[in-house]
Amino acid sequence: MQLITYADRLGSDLRCLHALLREQFDGLFSGVHILPFFDPIDGADAGFDPVDHTRVDSRLGDWKDIAALGADYTVMADLIVNHISSDSRQFQDVLRNGKASPYWKLFLRKSDIFPNSEPASVISEEVSHIYRPRPGQPFTSITLDDGSTHEFWTTFSPGQLDINVEEPAGRDYLNSILDRFAQAGIGEIRLDAAGYAIKRRGTPCFMLPETFEFIGALSKQARKLGIETLVEIHSYYQTQIAIASRVGQVYDFALPPLVLHSLYTSNTDVLKRWLKISPRNCVTVLDTHDGIGIVDVARQGDLEGLLSDEQVDDLVETIHGKTGDASRRASGHAASNLDIYQVNSTFYDALGGDDTDYLIARAIQFFAPGTPQIYYVGLLAGENDLALVEKTGVGRDINRHYYTPDEVQAALERPVVQRLMELIRLRNALPALGGTFSLPECPRDQLVLRWDDNGEFAELQVELGRKCATIRYSESGEIRQFEISETSHA
Numbered sequence: 001m002q003l004i005t006y007a008d009r010l011g012s013d014l015r016c017l018h019a020l021l022r023e024q025f026d027g028l029f030s031g032v033h034i035l036p037f038f039d040p041i042d043g044a045d046a047g048f049d050p051v052d053h054t055r056v057d058s059r060l061g062d063w064k065d066i067a068a069l070g071a072d073y074t075v076m077a078d079l080i081v082n083h084i085s086s087d088s089r090q091f092q093d094v095l096r097n098g099k100a101s102p103y104w105k106l107f108l109r110k111s112d113i114f115p116n117s118e119p120a121s122v123i124s125e126e127v128s129h130i131y132r133p134r135p136g137q138p139f140t141s142i143t144l145d146d147g148s149t150h151e152f153w154t155t156f157s158p159g160q161l162d163i164n165v166e167e168p169a170g171r172d173y174l175n176s177i178l179d180r181f182a183q184a185g186i187g188e189i190r191l192d193a194a195g196y197a198i199k200r201r202g203t204p205c206f207m208l209p210e211t212f213e214f215i216g217a218l219s220k221q222a223r224k225l226g227i228e229t230l231v232e233i234h235s236y237y238q239t240q241i242a243i244a245s246r247v248g249q250v251y252d253f254a255l256p257p258l259v260l261h262s263l264y265t266s267n268t269d270v271l272k273r274w275l276k277i278s279p280r281n282c283v284t285v286l287d288t289h290d291g292i293g294i295v296d297v298a299r300q301g302d303l304e305g306l307l308s309d310e311q312v313d314d315l316v317e318t319i320h321g322k323t324g325d326a327s328r329r330a331s332g333h334a335a336s337n338l339d340i341y342q343v344n345s346t347f348y349d350a351l352g353g354d355d356t357d358y359l360i361a362r363a364i365q366f367f368a369p370g371t372p373q374i375y376y377v378g379l380l381a382g383e384n385d386l387a388l389v390e391k392t393g394v395g396r397d398i399n400r401h402y403y404t405p406d407e408v409q410a411a412l413e414r415p416v417v418q419r420l421m422e423l424i425r426l427r428n429a430l431p432a433l434g435g436t437f438s439l440p441e442c443p444r445d446q447l448v449l450r451w452d453d454n455g456e457f458a459e460l461q462v463e464l465g466r467k468c469a470t471i472r473y474s475e476s477g478e479i480r481q482f483e484i485s486e487t488s489h490a
Contacts, residue, residue: 070185244279291342
């Protein structure tokens with residue numbers, strides 16, 4: 001089991017996080033994904049727009065603190081593949097020196113893909129088909145100190161300059177980060193925004209055949225340094241399956257919306273269908289620092305999704321209803337981040353703050369194929385933080401609360417959190433979960449997830465109509481069980 005957290009939002013810094021893991025969270029996690037801890041952590045995109053990807057923000061600690069964590073836990077760090085901050089020394093050098101800068105070829109420009117000699121109408125037509133996570137064109141016109149103006153590729157925001165990963169300068173930049181990670185004992189990396197890294201004319205510039213090759217090569221380079229790779233891609237579900245066959249690990253981003261759909265409708269048919277084909281080399285999540293993905297279960301053009309258009313609409317509207325419309329206020333055009341493929345909410349609030357449904361959802365996650373990760377807000381069954389959204393104007397901040405030590409302690413005393421921690425410890429102790437997975441037949445309002453290994457078994461039985469779940473498992477020849485119901489955690 002792995003924890004996902006910011007170092008400064010669960011405690012105050014890296015040493016505080018380390019203490020929490022050893023003390024209050026003792027026995028829960030073998031690894032921790034520390035969300036961007038690079039300089040600075042409070043940029044325009046909460047650390048995902050690093051000025052210096054090889055330097056720890058001094059407010060959190062230093063590389064020695066990362067190494068200390070790595071001695072006790074498997075540490076995962078983000079390798080932000082696609083972009084770097086406009087405030088970086090590299091881009092500032094480009095602003096001053098233009099084409100004479102040694103970093104000129106580090107950054108991708110529109111003209112690198114679409115030559116200026118082409119008719120504007122032709123280019124405009126091709127650009128309209130580029131896949132972008134936010135509305136608008138993926139370019140920003142920037143004037144250099146010499147007065148010349150260039151359209152730089154900015155997939156995510158004007159302050160996040162896309163790296164030309166196919167140039168030696170781009171490869172050297174990424175390799176320098178990998179080398180620094182290896183020196184600090186980081187065991188895993190998450191390739192952030194890797195799907196956008198390769199651009200080609202006449203394509204959506206997203207998850208191209210060349211992108212697969214790039215991800216494979218980068219993963220191989222990391223493995224040489226003793227670092228395993230997790231690829232972060234929000235995309236059509238068949239694309240996820242294709243990615244999984246080429247890399248070490250991928251996220252199962254279809255699981256969160258399908259779990260919600262099952263709990264909302266008391267119908268597990270679609271979830272069962274997905275679990276029969278989902279990648280086995282995946283990391284399972286219900287929540288992350290981003291929103292609840294919709295694109296992962298929706299149609300893509302003429303290709304049918306896991307959920308129909310009507311089911312997707314119902315899912316989104318039910319989330320909004322369960323959250324008292326807080327998620328609507330924090331998603332899409334209502335929030336400055338303008339995500340068009342996610343609904344922003346804590347997972348706990350997406351279930352209307354219902355403790356039983358929440359624990360059932362977590363049990364499903366823990367029994368689904370893959371390595372479970374749990375987000376720090378989810379660990380504490382956190383509620384939507386609209387005050388933070390109003391303060392920052394960033395919709396995803398609804399699920400990025402800054403916990404004080406007193407708030408952490410208060411959360412740990414809640415029955416739902418205590419029960420969740422019991423469930424995590426049980427999951428960690430079940431040897432059968434390393435064996436063979438199966439989906440025994442059952443009615444649509446029920447779900448059975450079973451694991452068998454060398455005579456041991458562990459089985460989750462969910463009855464949505466009765467709103468309860470039972471975990472049955474063998475232990476030294478004896479059959480034991482763990483109950484989830486409205487009375488089991490009161």
